[in-house]
Amino acid sequence: MTLRPDPTIHRLLISSTARFVGEYEADGIAINLAWPDMMRTTVVGSSKRTALVISFEAPEPPKVVGTVIPNYEHVGDHVGAYLAVLFGKRFDSLGIVESHGRFGLPDASAYGVPYRISSPHNSDLPRVDIPVPLNFTEVQRIHKLLHGETDNVDVLRRFNAACQFYYRAVRNVDSDPEVAYLHLTMAGEILAGAEDVSDVDLLDEQLKAVLDQVTTALADRGAAARFLRSRLYQVKRRFKHVLNSFLDSDFFGRTEAEHGYGRLKHENIGDRLAAAYDLRSKYVHSGESFGRWISPGRSNDEVQLGRPVVADKEFSRTLQMAPTFVGLERIMRYCLLRFAETHFGIDLATEKPTVPSGATANAET
Structure with a gap:
């Protein structure tokens, strides 16, 4: 017996070079951590990454001749760009896991590419400017952007x-x-x-x-x-x-x-x-x-x-x-x-960090 996924649910896999916690869910969009096998949350080496699954709902296209099936792969880059700016961290879209009732195999080649761990956009600490905590609950700050809630x-x-x-x-x-x-x-x-x-x-x-x-x-x-x-x-x-x-x-x-x-x-x-x-x-x-x-x-x-x-x-x-x-x-x-x-009108109110990302930060005196 084959169990088919829900054709109205779409999931994409994204990774970040920084370590995150938490999750986000609101109005048909969810961001959840994807764990490695045996519940290991870290990988030793320069390819240490956090994996997350972006899930969202979309109407099933009509089953008639000539219907163009939407490709939602661009959503990974769209959401990834918002997350990169919000947190000041690197994100990579790895592809579709599930869409239109079909499963997909994401591209995990990014895990094999080394990067500079000490760069501020790769570290595991919040940025020194507008230090949004590395917790996906903070995505609520850009709720309006994710849902396109603007007149302009x-x-x-x-x-x-x-x-x-x-x-x-x-x-x-x-x-x-x-x-x-x-x-x-x-x-x-x-x-x-x-x-x-x-x-x-x-x-x-x-x-x-x-x-x-x-x-x-x-x-x-x-x-x-x-x-x-x-x-x-x-x-x-x-x-x-x-x-x-x-x-x-x-x-x-x-x-x-x-x-x-x-x-x-x-x-x-x-x-x-x-x-x-x-x-x-x-x-x-x-x-x-x-x-x-x-x-x-x-x-x-x-x-x-x-x-x-x-x-x-x-x-x-x-x-x-x-x-x-x-x-x-x-x-x-x-x-x-x-x-x-x-x-x-996004909310940028944060507490100043005591320790910055990257190398040791210096406050101007």
């Missing part, structure tokens, strides 16, 4: 895309740090495009004065000035301004770098954000490699500790100013969560 569909779409780039970044940094860094800058570009930014925010005093002169001098009722403004609204300016606007004093008061001199500072964060975007542009337009300079290191430094020695002096200055992957990842997660707090 366009903003939600942009936020989802930015989360996907963050999710890919923390998954790929150990194997391809340059592409992972680009994923983080893409997440920042999307957030920058989702925020309303005025002339006052994007233009400095000199540019505003010149545009005022153009508007006054030409008899075209400001058409020339409007044209110039449209060309001046560069993505880089928006990227720098919008991300900087989310980074408050609480962000700069803590760090995941082992040494204080390796942390991000408020006084030059604008220049560092601009350099991160310049690094992205240099790679995209000229193929200039930079992966070894920004890859996560033993001390989780968020900035370069000196000027990199490369042939191009301008590129050397850009590398010196640009945050490392660890620094830019911390920036992007913080900005994504603050964005979600502003636009979707």
Whole structure:
């Protein structure tokens, strides 16, 4: 006798490089831990992971000719991206276990791929910024996002895309740090495009004065000035301004770098954000490699500790100013969560941790 599963229930397997507890269940969605054999909850070695099963209900498609059977495999990446941003940890979607009354065999190859255990997004401790406990009951914070409960569909779409780039970044940094860094800058570009930014925010005093002169001098009722403004609204300016606007004093008061001199500072964060975007542009337009300079290191430094020695002096200055992957990842997660707090009202209230993730953290004094 064959016992068929419920065709309205769909389950996917996801894993995380961090250790989690607890479970979440609400309105047809459940997240439960999947245990190894003999109830062992840890695996010794660099492939230690937490496995979880995401279960949800969906109507059974009609049994008529021509019906397209929905493929729900994308749900794993969708939920995984939300979890990655919420907890600041790496998640990997392993595939479907059960869907439409059929069983699936997930891809467990991620378990055989080593990763840097000491990186903040892989450790077993909450992040130092917005330290959400590593307990799946905390998923209640993003209940509205999981269920799409928002009137602003366009903003939600942009936020989802930015989360996907963050999710890919923390998954790929150990194997391809340059592409992972680009994923983080893409997440920042999307957030920058989702925020309303005025002339006052994007233009400095000199540019505003010149545009005022153009508007006054030409008899075209400001058409020339409007044209110039449209060309001046560069993505880089928006990227720098919008991300900087989310980074408050609480962000700069803590760090995941082992040494204080390796942390991000408020006084030059604008220049560092601009350099991160310049690094992205240099790679995209000229193929200039930079992966070894920004890859996560033993001390989780968020900035370069000196000027990199490369042939191009301008590129050397850009590398010196640009945050490392660890620094830019911390920036992007913080900005994504603050964005979600502003636009979707998610609850980010947490207690400050006494011990941070990754290396020893330092509070700014």
